Amino acid sequence: MKLKSLLAASALSVAAFASTNAAQAEELTLCWAAWDPANALVELSKEFEAQSGHKMNFEFVPWPNFADRMLNELNSGGKLCDLLIGDSQWIGGGAENGHYVKLNDFFDKEGISMDDFAPATVYAYSTWPKGTPNYYALPAMGDANGWFYRKDWFAREDIRAAYKEATGKELGEPKSQKELMEIAKFFQGREIDGKTVYGASIFTERGSEGITMGVTSALYPWGFKYENTPGKYDMEGAVNSPEAVEALEFYKELYQCCTPPGYTNSYMGESLDAFKSGQVAMAMNWFAFFPGLYADPNTGGDKIDFFVNPPQNQAGSTLGGQGISVVSYSDKQDAALEYIKWFAQPSVQAKWWELGGYSAHNSVLNDPGFKDSQPFAGDFLEAMAGVQDFWQEPAYAELLLAMQKRVHDYVVADQGTAKEALDKLIEDWTEVFEDEGKL
């Protein structure tokens, strides 16, 4: 198998790599969010330490505080992080504010080609201005918002019969957003094994980015666009299009009809908790968590299965994931670049996927054995083919917080209409772009 041969090749590369890295040993600090893939990266990086002689330190921050903590670090010119796996939306600010080192010359010198990585990830995680060949990060961790469900419940004859009776359809993985809601409604309040269960856990968090990531998972399949003409910031008619209004109304209905009680401020952790405690039939979350979910002794294995965010008018998934950048304030940029060179190797990327990280390298993704290597691998490929990301502008934080407020006001606090929420969002975003001098 190609994956195995890549792993074997990594052993050979050790000697070659070590011989080219006789430079002074440094202590490097890599900053990222505190989650399952970060643990995999610690494991993976041991190989780099052995080969290069550099020591790796890690600074992992829980997701709800990750952006605050890291953006403050960058804005203050801090030297804590030599390498940063920053969120995709930070790329514009990272590039324009001089936080990230531009990697083009380094890539050219070391023969690292962006053509070796999945185009969607290069576009989203590495380039600024968007789509131009100006690279500020190497795609490190592909990710998208997907779904998982209780396969054991879906397979039970009594539940299947009840669903058929209620809807006239066979119970299975939803093929559209509306079907997803139908299934969620069916499970909501249902008694299974003497316990009341609920339809779905979705993102409703107010403080950071939660509800925006959840809502966009409905908006994108309905065909949501940020601008009528890319790069023109002409949002009227796009952001508040009839399709966008319908999608937002859908998300609100899904929240109201089918989530567990008290689900007003929930994000990744709450979604995982709801599923692992057997409260919900379906849950949305990032693919990054799927290896851990599959390995869970109580609700993983045969009891779980995965599906890509269902389409409606079109396929569409919310992009997650990150690129790895060298922080321009670091005094150890050479050693940090060594890490990126090492990380870009196909053999390392293969091991990265094996350990639970989501490689974006074509040699891994295009491997014939990839789809069957994990139960969610095929869904991951499908999701990455239809991903869409939030604004990646330098003013992304302002744009994000405006959306957090407007959609939370509408979906959770039940204030105003979907159209009003999106109209106000356009006003907020227009003000931001005017301040930025882009309108």
Next chain:
Amino acid sequence: MTQTTMDRAAKATPVRVARRIRGLSDRAIAWIFVAPTIFLLLAINIFPLIWTIRLSFTNYKANRAGREIKEIGLRNYERILTDSDIWLNMQATAHFLVWTIVLQVLIGFTLAWLINRKFKGNDLWTTIIVLPMMLSPAVVGNFWKFLYQPQIGLFNYIVAFFTGREPSSFEMLGSVELAPWAIVIVDTWMWTPFVMLICLAGLRSIPDYIYEAAEIDRASPIRQFFTITIPMVLPFLMLAVLFRGIENFKMFDLVVQLTGGGPGSTTELTSINLKREAFEKWRTGYASAYAIILFVTVFGLASIYVKALNRVKER
């Protein structure tokens, strides 16, 4: 002969220093002593305030070092004062402020009045009552988040026990109607003991002979309460209101832990909103203007209140 502290200090001063000091006036020596404090005050209080005022007239963003800083006059102030969302934040803050103070004063005074009576276990009860205010607001916020949980929260079960409703049929933190009250309840639970302690100090400062004289004059207990207790405790109560008012105007940690400002923006107090503008959106100029408006509001209200407090004290 016994030596005074002054004598000992004079002897301990090196001769060279003593000679120099001898040539200085009392006023100069006083300045030498207070100068470090004044310097610190200027550096960490006054300078930032002046700098904030300056920034409030610009479009400055602290996260965009290379961006041109433009003077925009009163534009930030105009935007803030005409923003309906900010007025909603102000309303949420006013609701929180008024109700927490009303409840804390009523319950705090009642508790102090009860505790002030001599009974067995008095000290133990005082200790138990003041426990909440010794906890960290972050801990209290998390703790009450669990208590308010609709499925497993004790609060919902207690309400359900008395009302017959399903515990999961209402959400204290998720409901637009209930969330503002949920944060009022938690703050009241945490800080009523503080008001109680101040009131207790006031009650214990009333000399017994005043009550004895009132009894000789055959004043009823109710009359004693309204003509002796209340007037003599009033300065203490007003002080408690001032402390709690200032604290709750800048309330942040407890509410962030409980609701994060939600649902929607229902419990987004001005301090939470200000933090978002300053350190999440990084609109530094705008946030500076916002901070100045809040500062002037608190300073103005507090000045009026302190004058009233002094008048009550002089009576």
